[in-house]
Amino acid sequence: MSAATKAIEAGHIWTFPGGIHPPERKDRSNSTPIEVLPLAKQFIVPIKQHSGPVGDLLVAVGDNVKAGQPLTQVGINNALPVHAPTSGTVSAIGPGRIAHPSGLTDTVITIDADGNDEFYSFAPLADYTSLSRAELLDRIRQAGVAGLGGAGFPTAQKLALQRPLDYLIINGVECEPYISADDRLMREHAQTIIDGTEILLHIAGCEKALIAIEANKPEAIAAFEALLPNYPQLALRVVPTKYPSGGEKQLIQLLTGRQVPSRGLPIDVGLVMQNVGTAYAVAQAVLNGKPLIERVVTVTGDNIAKPGNYWVRIGTTVAELLNQCGFEPVADSKQEQRVIMGGPMMGFTLPDLDVPVVKITNCILVPSNQELAPAAEEMNCIRCGACADVCPAQLLPQQMQWLAKAKDYDGLEQQNLFDCIECGACAYVCPSEIPLVHYYRKAKAEIRNIAREKAKAEVARERFEARQERLEREKQERLERHRKAAEARKKAQAEAVAQGGDNPQDAVQAAIARAKARKAAQAAAAAKQNQEGDDE
Amino acid sequence: MTVVTALIVLGVLALAFGLVLGFAAVRFRVESDPIVDQIDALLPQTQCGQCGYPGCRPYAEAIANGDEINKCPPGGQATINSLADLMGVEAKPLDAAHGEEDVKKVAVIREDECIGCTKCIQACPVDAILGAAKQMHTVIAHECTGCDLCVEPCPVDCIDMVPVPVRPDNWQWDLQQIPVKNVESSH
Numbered sequence: 272m273s274a275a276t277k278a279i280e281a282g283h284i285w286t287f288p289g290g291i292h293p294p295e296r297k298d299r300s301n302s303t304p305i306e307v308l309p310l311a312k313q314f315i316v317p318i319k320q321h322s323g324p325v326g327d328l329l330v331a332v333g334d335n336v337k338a339g340q341p342l343t344q345v346g347i348n349n350a351l352p353v354h355a356p357t358s359g360t361v362s363a364i365g366p367g368r369i370a371h372p373s374g375l376t377d378t379v380i381t382i383d384a385d386g387n388d389e390f391y392s393f394a395p396l397a398d399y400t401s402l403s404r405a406e407l408l409d410r411i412r413q414a415g416v417a418g419l420g421g422a423g424f425p426t427a428q429k430l431a432l433q434r435p436l437d438y439l440i441i442n443g444v445e446c447e448p449y450i451s452a453d454d455r456l457m458r459e460h461a462q463t464i465i466d467g468t469e470i471l472l473h474i475a476g477c478e479k480a481l482i483a484i485e486a487n488k489p490e491a492i493a494a495f496e497a498l499l500p501n502y503p504q505l506a507l508r509v510v511p512t513k514y515p516s517g518g519e520k521q522l523i524q525l526l527t528g529r530q531v532p533s534r535g536l537p538i539d540v541g542l543v544m545q546n547v548g549t550a551y552a553v554a555q556a557v558l559n560g561k562p563l564i565e566r567v568v569t570v571t572g573d574n575i576a577k578p579g580n581y582w583v584r585i586g587t588t589v590a591e592l593l594n595q596c597g598f599e600p601v602a603d604s605k606q607e608q609r610v611i612m613g614g615p616m617m618g619f620t621l622p623d624l625d626v627p628v629v630k631i632t633n634c635i636l637v638p639s640n641q642e643l644a645p646a647a648e649e650m651n652c653i654r655c656g657a658c659a660d661v662c663p664a665q666l667l668p669q670q671m672q673w674l675a676k677a678k679d680y681d682g683l684e685q686q687n688l689f690d691c692i693e694c695g696a697c698a699y700v701c702p703s704e705i706p707l708v709h710y711y712r713k714a715k716a717e718i719r720n721i722a723r724e725k726a727k728a729e730v731a732r733e734r735f736e737a738r739q740e741r742l743e744r745e746k747q748e749r750l751e752r753h754r755k756a757a758e759a760r761k762k763a764q765a766e767a768v769a770q771g772g773d774n775p776q777d778a779v780q781a782a783i784a785r786a787k788a789r790k791a792a793q794a795a796a797a798a799k800q801n802q803e804g805d806d807e
Numbered sequence: 808m809t810v811v812t813a814l815i816v817l818g819v820l821a822l823a824f825g826l827v828l829g830f831a832a833v834r835f836r837v838e839s840d841p842i843v844d845q846i847d848a849l850l851p852q853t854q855c856g857q858c859g860y861p862g863c864r865p866y867a868e869a870i871a872n873g874d875e876i877n878k879c880p881p882g883g884q885a886t887i888n889s890l891a892d893l894m895g896v897e898a899k900p901l902d903a904a905h906g907e908e909d910v911k912k913v914a915v916i917r918e919d920e921c922i923g924c925t926k927c928i929q930a931c932p933v934d935a936i937l938g939a940a941k942q943m944h945t946v947i948a949h950e951c952t953g954c955d956l957c958v959e960p961c962p963v964d965c966i967d968m969v970p971v972p973v974r975p976d977n978w979q980w981d982l983q984q985i986p987v988k989n990v991e992s993s994h
Contacts, residue, residue: 739862
């Protein structure tokens with residue numbers, strides 16, 4: 272065993288560069304148990320809630336569905352299905368506003384709840400070790416489990432990557448301020464999370480899992496400490512409170528001292544990471560056959576009367592959720608009330624409240640303007656360098672900002688823009704209120720767009736060249752055909768002449784001669800007439 | 808005598824190098840001018856002919872022979888800038904005589920009006936229209952470069968150039984935050 276592995280086993284905690292300590296404000300929502308809210312009357316289920324292709328529709332308008340019934344299927348493109356959050360009738364399928372910073376629309380399935388909340392029949396599994404790895408992966412995929420930590424990457428796809436793994440890391444860090452959904456889940460459902468972790472270990476073919484929890488969650492740590500002595504293959508790691516410790520690459524550095532290569536994946540350094548919420552969902556999917564139709568959402572902020580954590584069915588609109596939690600908009604009507612999906616660091620402001628809660632929604636934040644000041648006007652960069660000090664990826668935010676403003680995309684790639692995890696630490700410390708992360712996101716989108724256009728241009732050129740080649744070939748073939756036909760004709764004539772028949776060429780020559788004679792005769796006649804006319 | 812030796816030596820050397828160079832010219836012959844390939848790689852490959860040449864490659868050849876670099880409206884200013892970089896000339900604004908920079912579009916055939924004349928199929932430079940004589944035609948949207956060449960030949964004017972819709976996956980982050988609207992409580 273190498274020294275590094277020994278240190279990991281001994282529970283050494285490394286550190287990562289940069290990071291910030293914003294006010295946590297988690298105590299508002301983490302002191303009460305997770306509540307179950309009354310069912311909404313209408314649910315809006317976007318068919319794309321994860322990264323990757325979408326499944327084909329399985330339902331039509333007017334169909335009756337039960338809770339947990341798949342609405343889209345895995346299909347040939349290995350998509351992730353979505354499921355009906357409750358029983359009711361599909362009342363519409365079409366474009367609807369989705370939970371995306373663009374405020375654009377995508378296909379959504381609207382379900383009018385019948386209030387009975389009847390469940391689709393699920394098949395529980397007594398012994399998951401009796402199934403093969405592929406069958407377990409399929410079970411997780413069919414249940415629509417995507418990473419609940421934020422990016423929404425299909426869990427089965429992540430687990431299907433085959434590489435020797437040293438550790439599975441279960442991420443319960445939850446470093447973003449305000450959010451306590453994972454905290455409450457760990458306190459109340461530690462056993463289910465451990466069950467899920469064991470299943471994940473079994474599927475990944477991995478020996479050991481590290482469960483990481485931030486030091487500011489003593490109750491969650493206690494809950495795991497009470498259970499873990501029975502599970503020798505699981506180890507608890509308490510990481511110091513710092514934002515963004517919960518970032519995938521940052522947490523890997525904290526727990527193992529390894530660095531994920533630029534543009535690489537954790538699996539490149541022999542690790543795979545799953546969120547605690549995902550581990551819970553995997554346990555539900557594999558053991559109970561229950562698809563992902565609800566998740567814990569933190570609803571918090573100064574303008575919420577009843578902040579806390581709630582089991583929310585996927586597809587519940589934010590408006591409905593806020594009504595249940597006692598939403599009090601700012602008293603001063605001149606000020607605008609922001610509603611943020613996600614946390615204050617990485618979340619985005621919602622364009623309106625009709626957007627639904629989706630698989631990756633961990634928090635709805637309704638702040639007052641005192642606690643979270645609205646974005647102030649951007650001022651000039653004073654080159655203080657505070658952003659570079661806090662960057663957890665050791666990038667140069669200031670330099671990248673200049674390059675992004677100059678649209679120097681090659682320069683940005685040289686500065687490793689794509690290693691930016693968009694944690695927002697640089698923008699948080701910027702004294703000039705520069706929305707740095709916005710610049711990076713825009714530049715990233717632009718670079719991706721350029722790459723896409725380039726790939727498209729390449730295809731177009733190939734098609735153009737193929738077409739030119741085809742036209743040229745067809746022209747040659749036509750000429751060749753004509754030539755052959757002419758040759759065949761000549762040959763036939765030659766044969767006919769050889770056999771003593773009339774040469775068709777002779778007939779042509781004779782006809783030409785006749786025509787010439789006629790013309791000459793006409794000319795002679797005309798001349799004669801003219802002469803006669805002159806004579807008179 | 809020494810003069811003759813020197814002449815012979817130099818003559819033999821010249822012959823040897825001539826042979827080497829001659830062999831190299833045949834053996835390592837470059838099929839096409841690499842600068843044309845480089846220019847062609849920068850052009851947007853819409854094959855629209857707005858530059859006055861029948862496709863992007865002919866225009867690339869023309870640029871290599873000294874033509875202006877600002878004749879490509881689909882590429883726009885970005886293409887002009889990168890061409891200026893490559894050719895070592897001054898970037899200039901797009902020549903308005905060849906058209907204006909426009910949003911990306913894609914051709915769509917109104918299928919119930921199509922008479923199946925195949926004229927658009929013959930016009931399409933990238934074979935992105937599917938159909939046969941007296942059969943309905945349709946555009947393979949993801950292969951269409953938006954070159955506009957099929958619109959003119961259509962005898963029944965059933966082809967529209969539609970702007971490519973913005974979807975969440977090709978949406979550009981806006982530096983201006985989403986306009987936040989005042990949210991009312993329904994209590």
